[in-house]
Amino acid sequence: MTFEIPEETHAGKVMEVTLGATPDQGGTRSHTVKIGGSTSSPFHFFEGEHPHSPVVAMEVFDQVPAKYPDFLRNYCRDVIDQPAAMAKKCVAEYGAELISVRLEGTHPEKGNRSVEEAAEIVKHVLESVSVPIIVTGHSHFEKNNEVMKKVCEVSAGENCLINYVETDNYKTIAAACLAYKHTLVAQSPIDVNLAKQLNILLTEMNFPAEKIVMDPLTGTLGYGLEYTYSIMERIRNDGLAGDKMLAFPMLINPGYETFRVKETRAAEKDYPEWGDLEARGIYWEISTSMSLLVAGAELLIMYHPQAVDAVKKKIKEMFVPKKGN
Amino acid sequence: MKADRVKKTIKVTFLPFETCVEVASGISILEAVQKTGLPLRTSCGGKGTCGDCVVRILSGTYRKKSSAALSDRLVSQGYALACQTAVKSDLILQLPQFQELSIKSVVDTRFFQKDRLSGYYEVEPPLRKIDLELSAPSLEDNTSDLKRLERELGKKISVGHLHCEHSVLKKLAYTVRQSQREISVVIFDSKEHTTIIDVFSQAEEKEIYGIACDLGTSTVVLHLVDLQSGEILSSASSFNQQIKCGEDIISRINYSQKPGRLQELHDLISGTINHLVEKTTATAGVSSSEIYYASFSGNTTMIHLFLNLEPRFIREEPYVPTLNQVPLVLTRDVGLNINPEARITCAPAVGSYVGGDITAGLLCTPILRDPDRNSLFIDVGTNGELVLGNKDWLLTCACSAGPAFEGGGIKCGMPASPGAIEGIKIHDSGQLEYKVIDDAKPKGICGSGLVDLLAELFIHGYIDRNGKFDETVTKEIVLDTEEGKGFLVEKAQKSFWGKDLVITEKDIAHLIRSKGAVYSACAILLKNSGLDYDKIDSFYIAGGFGQRLSIENAVRIGLLPDVDRQKFHYLGNSSLLGAYLILLTEKNRDFINQVADKMTYLELNAEPSYMNEYTGALFLPHTEMDFFPSVKKLFNANT
Numbered sequence: 001m002t003f004e005i006p007e008e009t010h011a012g013k014v015m016e017v018t019l020g021a022t023p024d025q026g027g028t029r030s031h032t033v034k035i036g037g038s039t040s041s042p043f044h045f046f047e048g049e050h051p052h053s054p055v056v057a058m059e060v061f062d063q064v065p066a067k068y069p070d071f072l073r074n075y076c077r078d079v080i081d082q083p084a085a086m087a088k089k090c091v092a093e094y095g096a097e098l099i100s101v102r103l104e105g106t107h108p109e110k111g112n113r114s115v116e117e118a119a120e121i122v123k124h125v126l127e128s129v130s131v132p133i134i135v136t137g138h139s140h141f142e143k144n145n146e147v148m149k150k151v152c153e154v155s156a157g158e159n160c161l162i163n164y165v166e167t168d169n170y171k172t173i174a175a176a177c178l179a180y181k182h183t184l185v186a187q188s189p190i191d192v193n194l195a196k197q198l199n200i201l202l203t204e205m206n207f208p209a210e211k212i213v214m215d216p217l218t219g220t221l222g223y224g225l226e227y228t229y230s231i232m233e234r235i236r237n238d239g240l241a242g243d244k245m246l247a248f249p250m251l252i253n254p255g256y257e258t259f260r261v262k263e264t265r266a267a268e269k270d271y272p273e274w275g276d277l278e279a280r281g282i283y284w285e286i287s288t289s290m291s292l293l294v295a296g297a298e299l300l301i302m303y304h305p306q307a308v309d310a311v312k313k314k315i316k317e318m319f320v321p322k323k324g325n
Numbered sequence: 326m327k328a329d330r331v332k333k334t335i336k337v338t339f340l341p342f343e344t345c346v347e348v349a350s351g352i353s354i355l356e357a358v359q360k361t362g363l364p365l366r367t368s369c370g371g372k373g374t375c376g377d378c379v380v381r382i383l384s385g386t387y388r389k390k391s392s393a394a395l396s397d398r399l400v401s402q403g404y405a406l407a408c409q410t411a412v413k414s415d416l417i418l419q420l421p422q423f424q425e426l427s428i429k430s431v432v433d434t435r436f437f438q439k440d441r442l443s444g445y446y447e448v449e450p451p452l453r454k455i456d457l458e459l460s461a462p463s464l465e466d467n468t469s470d471l472k473r474l475e476r477e478l479g480k481k482i483s484v485g486h487l488h489c490e491h492s493v494l495k496k497l498a499y500t501v502r503q504s505q506r507e508i509s510v511v512i513f514d515s516k517e518h519t520t521i522i523d524v525f526s527q528a529e530e531k532e533i534y535g536i537a538c539d540l541g542t543s544t545v546v547l548h549l550v551d552l553q554s555g556e557i558l559s560s561a562s563s564f565n566q567q568i569k570c571g572e573d574i575i576s577r578i579n580y581s582q583k584p585g586r587l588q589e590l591h592d593l594i595s596g597t598i599n600h601l602v603e604k605t606t607a608t609a610g611v612s613s614s615e616i617y618y619a620s621f622s623g624n625t626t627m628i629h630l631f632l633n634l635e636p637r638f639i640r641e642e643p644y645v646p647t648l649n650q651v652p653l654v655l656t657r658d659v660g661l662n663i664n665p666e667a668r669i670t671c672a673p674a675v676g677s678y679v680g681g682d683i684t685a686g687l688l689c690t691p692i693l694r695d696p697d698r699n700s701l702f703i704d705v706g707t708n709g710e711l712v713l714g715n716k717d718w719l720l721t722c723a724c725s726a727g728p729a730f731e732g733g734g735i736k737c738g739m740p741a742s743p744g745a746i747e748g749i750k751i752h753d754s755g756q757l758e759y760k761v762i763d764d765a766k767p768k769g770i771c772g773s774g775l776v777d778l779l780a781e782l783f784i785h786g787y788i789d790r791n792g793k794f795d796e797t798v799t800k801e802i803v804l805d806t807e808e809g810k811g812f813l814v815e816k817a818q819k820s821f822w823g824k825d826l827v828i829t830e831k832d833i834a835h836l837i838r839s840k841g842a843v844y845s846a847c848a849i850l851l852k853n854s855g856l857d858y859d860k861i862d863s864f865y866i867a868g869g870f871g872q873r874l875s876i877e878n879a880v881r882i883g884l885l886p887d888v889d890r891q892k893f894h895y896l897g898n899s900s901l902l903g904a905y906l907i908l909l910t911e912k913n914r915d916f917i918n919q920v921a922d923k924m925t926y927l928e929l930n931a932e933p934s935y936m937n938e939y940t941g942a943l944f945l946p947h948t949e950m951d952f953f954p955s956v957k958k959l960f961n962a963n964t
Contacts, residue, residue, distance in 0.1 A: 167791055193940035193948045200948070201789055204964070 007047040010240035014038045014247050015210055016051070019098065019161050019183055020132025026157035026181065030130035033098060035213070035298040036249035041236065042296050043318055053319045054298045056312055057098035057134055058090040058305075059255055062113055062121050063105030067260045071278040075305050084124035091129050094305040095312060100134035100163065101125050102256075106147045107138045118147045119154045126155060134161040134185075134301065141169040152176035159183055161299075163251070164215055167198045174207050185251055187215040190224075190231050192238065192246070199245045213299065214248045220257040221288045229295045236296035250296055254288040255303030282307045290314060335412050339363060340383070340419040343596075344569060354380055354387070354407035354418065363569045365420060369807055371408035376824040378407040385416030396823035445688045448555035451514045451911040452618045452668070454533045455481055459506040470497050474524075478510065486518035490666050493524050500524050511617055513668055514911070515653070522617065522666040534558070534616045536605070536663070537908045538598060539682065539901035540623030540631055541565060542574055542707050543731060544740060544869070545597050546901050549605035552618060555909050558609040561601045566593040567630070572733065573707055574626040578636045591633040595660040602662060616663035619656075620908035622672040622900045624680035624708060625649070632659060632671075644677040644928075650918055651681075670914055672900075672907060673921035678723035683710045684921045685903025688913060689896050690865045692719075693920055698862035701847065704899065705730050705772075705868035705884075709843045712924070713850050713861075719920070720854055722927040724846035729839040730772040731869040735832045736808060739769030741871030744821055746774040746814070748873060751781040755802075757814065762871070766821040770814065770828070772870035778828060779836050780878035782812060783945045786964060790945045792833040840884035841942035846929060847886065848938045853927055858886045867899035880956065883946030887953040 016037035021027025033055055040048020060083040064073075075094070079085035083101060090096040103118045105111035122135055135151050137144040148162055149172065157180070164187035165173045177184045186202060188194040195214055203209055216235060218228035232250060239247030258264055264281040266274065274280060285307040289300050293315065302308045334347045337357045348357045355378055358365045369375035376394030382403045390409045392400050404421075457477040462468065468476070471489065474497070478484060493510075500508055504526030511523040511533055525531055538547040546562035567590055570580040581587040606613045621631065625646050629636040632654065634647045651671035656663055672681030683704055687693055692700040695715045702712040709726035712719055732738030732745070739745050743763040749770075750758045759774065761767045770778065782788045786798050794803045794810050804811050804827060811827035820826050851857065864885065866874065876893045879885045885893065896902070907913045929935045946953040950960070 168793070171796070191940050193937065193943070196948050197791060197944050200944075200950075201791055204790065 005046055008040065008044075010039055010048065011242040012039075012240045012244070012247050014236075014239055014249055015212070015244075017183060017210055017213055017249050019134075019159060021157055021159040021181070025159070027159055028126065028130075029132050029158065032159070033132050038240075040240065042294055045321055050319070050321065052298070054293055054300065054315050055097040056095075056308055056315075057100050057299065057301045058094060058096035058308060059100040059102050059136070059301050059303060060084075060086040060090065060125065061102050061104065062118060063111045065102075065104065065260070067265065069259055069265060069277075069281065071281065072259065072303055083121050084128035087125045087133075088128045090305075091131055094308055096131070096308065098132050098134055098161075098299070099125060099129055100136050100301045102136040103147055103151075104136075104138050106143055107140050108143055109140075110138075112143075115146050115150045119150045122151050122160075123154055126158060132159065132161070134163050136163040136301075145169065145172040148173045149176045152180040152182055155182070156180040161185060161213060161251075163187075165198070165202075167194065167201065170198065170201060171205065174202055174205060177211065178207060183211045183213060185213050185215050186248070187217055189217050190228055192231060192234050195235060196243070196245045199248065203245070209244070209248070212248045213251050214246075215251045215253070218252050218257070218288075218292055218297075220254065220261055221284055221291070222263060223257070223261060225288065225291060229291055232292060232295035232297065249298040251299040251301070252289075252292050252297040253301050254285050254292065255301055255307075258285040258288055259303055282310070286310050336415045337412055338415075338417045340417065341563060348412060350413060351411050354405070354410045354412060354416070357412060358407055358420075361569060363420065365407060373406055373409040375807060376406065376822060379404050379421060379822060380407045380410075381405075381419040381421055382410075383417045383419060385412070385418075386414040387412055387416060394824060399823055444691065444694065445906045445913055446555075447910045447912065448553075449910040449912065450535065450552045450555075450618060450908065452511065452533055452535065452552055453482075453514070454509050454511050454531075454553070456507070456509050456527055457481070459501060459508065461506065470501050474501075474508070474510065474521075478512075478521075482512075482519075484519050488518050488520040490520065490522050492666060493521050497524060500526060504528060513617070516915075522668070523664065531615055532611065533618075534611055535618040535620065535908045536602065536616055537620045537901065537905035538601070538622075539685075539898060539904055540594065540598075540621055540627040541682075541869075541900070542577075542624065542627060543568065543572070543728065543733065545594075545601060546898060547598065547601040547605060548901070548905055549602075549609050549611070549616075550905065550908060552908075557905070558611070559605040561604040561608075563597060563601060566597045569593075572728065574624065575640055577630065578626060578640045581630070581636055587630070587633065587635065590630045592660065594627070594631050599662045613662055614664045617667045618908060619661065619663065619667060619669045620672075620904045620914075621669065622681045622685035622904040622907075624682050625674040625677050626680075628671050628674065628681055639677040646674065646677050649674040649676065650921065670907060672903060673918050675721055675921050675924045676926045678708060679710050679712075679721045679924070679926055682706075682900035682903075683712060683721065684917050684924075685901075685907060686867050686896070686899035687712060687719075687920065688903040688906045688917060689867075689899040690863075690894075692716075692863075692865070693916070699856060699860055700863040700865060701850070701861050702865045703843065703847070703867070703885075705839075705843055705866070705870070707731065707733070709839075709846060711843075711846055711850050713854055713856070719924045720850060720927060721924050722846055722850055722929050724842045724929055726839045726842045727835060729832075729835045730775065732769065732771050732775070734835050735770070735775065736806075736811075736829055737769045737814070737826045738775065738832070739771055741771040741773070741869065744768035745771035745871065746826070747771055747871045748875070749774050749777040749781060749814070751785050751787075753785075755785075759814070766819070767815055767826060768821040769826065772868070773874045774871070775828075775836060776870065776878050776882060776884065777875055778814065779833065779945075780875070780881040782828075782833075784881060784959060784963060787812065788833060788945070792837050792945060793830055836882075837943055837945065840882055841939055841944075844883055844886070844942045844947070845935060845938035848942075849929060849932055849935055850927065852934070853932075858888050861888070862892065864888070864893045865896055865899075866893060867896040869898070870895075872897065880953070881946060881959075883942060883944070883953060883956075887946075887955050 014036040020029035020032040034052045037051040087099040105113040164185035186198045289311045388411045459473045507527040533552045535550045535552045548557045571577040650673040656667045672685035674680040704710045707728045709724045712721045744765040746759045748760040811829040815826040941948045950957045
């Protein structure tokens with residue numbers, strides 16, 4: 001007697017979201033990247049369809065974060081202060097499928113760079129790479145809104161992924177995304193209801209559902225990963241069960257989250273039993289990424305080139321559509 | 326030495342708390358208030374711009390820096406800004422935020438109609454006055470005074486074990502002789518024995534009275550009752566003077582943890598009650614020494630503080646109070662200015678967070694005698710409490726709802742007293758219409774008005790489902806205030822305090838949290854009972870919203886479930902009514918003690934899904950709009 005794997009069938013389907021725009025779509029990207037579209041749990045090829053593989057983005061900075069580890073700088077030391085050049089390097093040498101431009105330097109307490117400066121950086125990155133880009137902001141609502149409005153404007157038509165809005169600050173940026181045809185990240189603090197509420201608020205202002213990516217605000221390994229895992233799993237299960245307001249592809253930030261915790265920053269001489277610092281960091285980022293991929297993450301913004309390589313290989317290995325699919 | 330001249334200290338007295346503080350000449354009234362700990366809000370931080378710290382100076386001299394935020398009319402009536410006024414001599418002043426509440430608005434006589442008392446109204450108090458004519462003693466019959474009294478009493482009523490208070494024995498000899506043996510005795514019946522608690526000459530024409538009192542965390546309300554007829558003779562209410570030691574029970578428990586503080590809290594609540602006793606007895610023209618019986622209801626903490634019992638363990642896990650069912654205590658133990666032999670009863674608690682205010686409230690509903698129908702009783706207060714069930718089973722829980730629906734923590738919130746906006750309607754034209762209690766100039770908005778306002782703002786699309794203003798709709802209407810964006814309900818010129826009546830996004834967030842706590846507690850209670858809303862036949866709503874609560878609007882904001890509106894019954898202050906019913910007959914007291922014993926308490930802290938239910942309810946009307954079909958229909962039609 002052969003064992004038959006029981007199959008779950010789902011009424012719902014994760015929204016398919018397209019990132020970037022080619023010249024005939026009004027942008028300048030060489031290609032677009034699609035995520036979402038799944039009809040079953042992540043990697044469950046035996047019971048549903050998964051038209052798009054998860055993708056890995058890498059991040060460049062208007063201002064390199066103070067905590068950015070030295071061993072990471074080694075991979076981009078020559079270009080680390082030139083976001084456009086670093087973006088190019090990440091795509092060409094490290095296999096980044098998208099580029100996230102983090103504009104934390106515009107935060108009034110972290111550099112207070114001008115709106116125009118930020119817009120210039122985004123324009124340069126768009127010129128230097130042909131992959132779709134993500135623009136990542138910060139939590140200072142007032143400044144971030146100004147920055148994102150300008151970014152949306154100067155990159156009109158490129159269908160950038162504008163990262164992020166939250167419940168208390170979504171209208172201005174969402175309106176700019178609508179006007180200049182960009183996609184939006186809806187971020188909420190590790191809670192199914194709050195995630196759903198923000199998606200409702202966005203769609204109730206007539207923001208198109210196929211332009212929403214969710215960020216459930218996950219941490220790294222050792223910082224409540226189990227909890228974030230179960231929240232992502234519940235979001236995905238509810239979405240597949242037919243709750244349209246939870247059926248959006250999910251973005252995570254394993255790079256940013258991993259390389260700011262003590263475990264990836266404490267020197268080996270202080271914690272000899274923890275082993276080599278860089279190897280530790282790589283494994284930390286890989287473990288976080290792999291766990292959350294299984295929970296339903298489809299767009300990962302990562303930092304360490306070796307971790308990127310490992311995770312991309314693993315995705316390729318695991319992403320094997322059933323014959324006939 | 327002359328140079329050592331002592332700096333003059335000045336005494337400042339704050340009404341209605343009668344709190345005094347000694348301060349140096351020249352400091353501001355606001356600083357003086359802060360020394361007392363009285364809760365006087367300021368939102369501008371003492372810059373003299375917000376006008377929140379208004380006080381009324383009744384006597385004394387002072388120096389004013391500015392009264393820019395007050396109208397001339399108010400200044401001429403003695404109002405001043407505490408932060409802008411320096412003390413120069415002894416002052417007596419009033420904190421208008423805590424003016425006496427009007428009893429009319431707190432106690433709605435509609436709720437006291439006997440036919441609404443769900444069958445528990447019966448006048449058979451355990452306290453009786455019996456007139457006796459003792460036989461004359463002689464050398465032939467030299468029976469003692471007490472025996473003689475007992476003999477006569479035995480002819481009038483059946484007496485089992487008879488006790489007699491020592492204070493009665495002390496005065497018996499002269500009372501008998503001076504009255505020519507025409508005496509009245511006051512007896513108190515309990516299951517075990519009958520006790521004579523007073524004796525006086527019939528010529529004194531004394532009567533027996535009782536008081537029923539709701540000991541609220543914020544307000545205390547009291548009825549003076551004629552124990553022979555059961556009639557309410559007069560009523561009064563005031564703020565609980567303990568407010569100066571903390572606005573909620575947890576901060577009061579914390580306050581009580583230093584030496585002498587528990588006694589202070591106890592004295593403050595006794596003081597509040599004594600003040601109300603004075604007021605009601607004066608109105609009714611009776612003597613407070615004729616009050617022989619008192620019935621109290623209150624949450625578990627308030628009862629502990631009233632009885633001068635250690636409240637600490639109510640707030641420490643596993644949350645065990647000293648007692649739930651209170652044995653009869655005596656006046657002298659709790660410091661009330663009523664007859665020293667008066668008996669005091671308190672409605673029983675179920676646990677640390679479901680108190681006697683709830684069990685008393687249940688007496689106002691038919692829940693306890695309904696065998697087939699299920700009812701849900703919801704008391705929306707600082708602590709929200711719920712009871713679900715029928716004659717055979719009762720499940721209860723408590724949630725922390727916050728004081729928002731009583732007007733607490735809301736910029737222009739206030740209790741339901743004269744000057745409070747109690748109802749609001751926004752017309753499709755955008756015109757706003759409101760109704761003020763006693764048709765006065767509006768001072769603020771009470772709970773029922775806040776429910777209306779939130780519902781109207783939501784239904785008209787002025788705020789999104791998260792409670793934030795939609796600027797595309799409200800650009801012209803929304804103001805920038807010191808506390809963020811706000812919606813103008815009434816302009817400064819037309820309001821009593823001469824300042825804008827505004828509801829801010831912060832206020833709205835408070836209200837949403839409050840309603841979310843209550844709704845999610847309902848959801849958990851139902852889940853644990855295995856019932857759906859359609860299996861609940863009646864919903865009884867109690868709380869300090871005011872006289873009128875729009876059920877429709879309470880549903881629209883997601884405070885109450887979207888079911889047939891005919892199933893809802895608004896009770897008002899059910900705790901007070903329950904205390905009254907317990908006062909009137911021992912039967913109710915016994916009954917409610919038995920019921921309290923049998924109630925099942927559900928601890929929401931131990932309920933893993935509560936947080937999930939709660940965040941789901943932090944939306945208008947709820948994250949799941951499908952739970953509110955009538956609201957969904959209306960919302961979709963409007964957008």
